[in-house]
Amino acid sequence: MDLETTMPGPVDGRSGQGRAMPSDDARVAYSGAESRRGASATARPIARHRGLTDRSIAWLCIAPTLLLLLAINIFPLLWTVYLSFTDYRANRPGVPIEWVGTRNYERLLASEDVWGYLQATAHFVCWSIALQVILGFGLALLINRQFKGHATWTTLILLPMMLSPAVVGTFWTYLFQPQAGIFNYMVNFFIGAGDFTMIGDVNLAPWAIVLVDTWMWTPYVMLICLAGLRSIPQYIYEAAEVDRASAWRQFWSITVPMVLPFLMLAVMFRAIENFKMFDLVVELTSGGPGSVTELASINLKREAFEKWRTGYSSAFAVILFVTVFGAANIYVKLLNRMKQR
């Protein structure tokens, strides 16, 4: 999986290392470097430099990271996979662990409740991302016009994303409270929707969590789109104007394709995060009413840390991980293919 090609770059096809702008060719600062090597992206030094070989330096640099990740991410993951085939319960340390084969998986896949949780998660992920993309991209386009004071307003828009999701969930319960909170009053001020309860209504609660998540993370998508927009070189638009292409045409054939890789990256990050979502929703609705907003992670926490069914919850965790991993894999391949075009 070549990650280099997934990183967004200018549309002239030069991706990978040394993603310099065409107009930057002449701006190499350090004297003499230009004459010795071209802007080569592939040649790598293998010579010895004072003591350590390059190979050992490389491993020295990478090893601490890999070791830490192995210890704290991979080893637990493998342990989780092992536990998923047992009936272990973490609140009974003395009891011997029994191997039960695929019984946990069978129970999970046969349980209609579990499909409900996955459905709730899918609804949340899809709609929150859709809204964030529309709003975020729209905002980025508008901010890119560089009206007066746009820097300050941009900074203000960024504030929601800097809060702790758990705290956000908590104070939005306060805002959504029909009597003491301002949300209902404000909505009725503009629309006159009458009496309703955002987080107490079975139909509205899934939208409440989408709304709060969108409020929180639209700035993130906006930021990434803005970066994408800023990366489009001016000369391309100038060339299009020379060709007398309309603004609409410019938008669709220049702006969108060049921002799309950035956008898709933002979508991937947000989708991964929202699939794992726990703290915001658990504080906002506790998974209620009933189980309509009980996301996969919330159920996982209940199984693992309230009921202490460690083996069963490990199986659920493995299923979730495999799902995200598989989806991300496919997505990154798609992204790469898009980059080649």
Place this chain on the structure above:
Amino acid sequence: MSVDSTPSVVAATPLARRVAGSLVIAYALISMIPLVWIFMTSFKTPSDSIAYPPKVVFEPTVEGYVNLFTNRSRQTPEYLASLPPPETWYEELVRSRNMVITGPSRFVGRYWNSLIIGFGSTFLAVFLGTLAAYGFSRFKVPGEGDLLFFILSTRMMPPIAVAIPIFLMYRQLGLSDTHLGMILLYTSVNLSLSVWLLKGFIDEIPREYEEAAMVDGYSRLQAFFRVVLPQARTGIAATAIFCLIWSWNEYAFALLLTSGTAQTAPPFIPIIIGEGGLDWPAVAAGTTLFLLPIVLFTVLLRKHLLRGITFGAVRK
């Protein structure tokens, strides 16, 4: 946040600019309303905060902040009369509500833990991430693409799922509820992001610079410090902001793996109970105070933030 030297803006008419401006300002104002309301709530009394209809005009007080930092208990007026007069302004405020301060709350301790664990893990993630990114970028590492995807995939596991075996592992190792345990955990989660981002930055620093430096006699290590790091500093700053935001605001691990000693602020703020329900002014006060360091950090480094996302499309 205007950083770029060659803005690629579609040439906009003044009218278009004004329309764009008003739409953005409208969105900014609407999205700020909840924050402004919470900020206002931090200056209400607890009964004002649950009044209905909600009070827009009210008498401000710092009771929320005092409640955030203290534990109190309600007493009868007779008992209060028997006590010596209050010595400080906040004691006086509390007494006026027929309560006495029984001691400081845990907020300062939690905030302090957040500072240690948040900044500690950010520093470590950026440090190790820079090293690893340099390694991946400059050297031919076997299986590089796969290793990089593997590093990214460590972020795909739901925190709750990782928490189960980490809980068991830390219990064995005695790392439960310790600062070190949490710093290591947060670092490893942030590494996936930091390696990935930093590799992008370091990739775009032409290796010619280092080559030239090494030809001039510097060792690779010196070249790293003298050439690569300064060039990468905006990328490092951007990565640091993202890592800090994540570590600072993390909830699930802090909830499940810590209790008295190493618990950070996010599990603490949503459960500040007043005399009935949540003490909303105190929760609002906690939210405001907790937001400050991040805002400060971001404002100081805001020039680097946008640059960071760009992965270096534009350079001076």
Place this chain on the structure above:
Amino acid sequence: MNKGRASALAGAAVALGLQATPTFAQDQELTLCWAAWDPANALTELSKDFTAKSGIKMNFEFVPWTSFADRFLNELNSGGELCDLLIGDSQWLGGSATYGHYVKLNDFFAQEGISMDDFLPATVEAYSTWPKGSTEYWALPAMGDALGWVYRKDWFARPELQQAFKEKYGYDLAPPATWDQLKDVATFFQGREIDGKTVYGAAIYTERGSEGITMGVTEALYPWGFQYQDPEQPYQMDGYVNSPDAVAALEFYKALFECCTPPGHTDAYMTTNLDAYRSGQVAMQMNWFAFFPGIAKDDQVGGDRSGFFVNPKAKIEASALGGQGISVVSYSDNQDLALEYIKWFAEPEVQKKWWALGGYSCHKAVLEDPNFPNTAPFAADFLRAMSGVKDFWQEPTYAELLQAMQKRTHDFVVADQGTAQEALDKLVQDWTQVFEDDGKI
């Protein structure tokens, strides 16, 4: 560290009257863990006497109810040494006794002459014993509690309201004695304008996260004669948990939720109910007796504005049991000091002061005192409630049983899914599965 050996060692040391570790008077500290609520503040006050008498400094770790079980069960399961003394929920006894989290207190009681006969039998059985009803003691009854009701006495006293009620329902407006009356009164107040604001009937428990709605629903189930299992055959629940009476009770609770609660009251437990009541939104609230001293002292709704009544009856009179016992954690390093605290706490004089400060003593010297019903407006109701309390499962697997009931009842009552019969049938299935996995069936 081998927990079994450590607690056996400490037990032996205590039995021989030796101190486990040499300590000096200034260094002695104890940490007591409980939930963060009014009675905890009262206990902090009370414990100052202990510190004065013994020189041992008391530290407290209080966590709000919504995170209480999470936090301290986690602590116990990780063998944490934070808590020396833990006032744990009565439902934790099964697990804590079975998995060795609590120190068994029989020897200590025998040695110090603390007799369980000095405490109300219902409280001893509920807060101290495991297995249920045996004489193995794992805690000292610390806080008696049951689920009761509060009402706005000042509103009930208004002549125009009394007249309107009498016209509509044909009997006097008064604290309801039956669930039908409760519904009538709640319906009467729902949506009524009082002092310029719209008010609502009652605040009841509907919380999804920890145990709220289960406590609320069982408060309705018990008066309909609910039984958890066949009295002759343990763990046989079909026909008992989902009996026609149980279905009727559950449907009644849902009807009450739908007709007579404030809008948005879908995830409410103790604190939300208190807020709704104190802000003047509701005429009645269901809440634990533990809060009643605080309500009586409240500056907005206290004094003559509030009155209390015991859980209304349907077929029988019964209330949901709350309350906790105080235990010594077996991972603690200060077990001897902790036992000293328990010895002090069990003294009749201390128990009397505990009641005076707002804690619910379980000691007969307090409760059987002839003057007791006069000591507080809710005292008589408390005695009445405690004579007819029922508790939830205390099995080691209680958390799974609780979570299952939380889900099934919340799905039905709040999320409007399925029928009451279906909800209870599914609950029987869930519980059967839990007991099968646990080897009880």
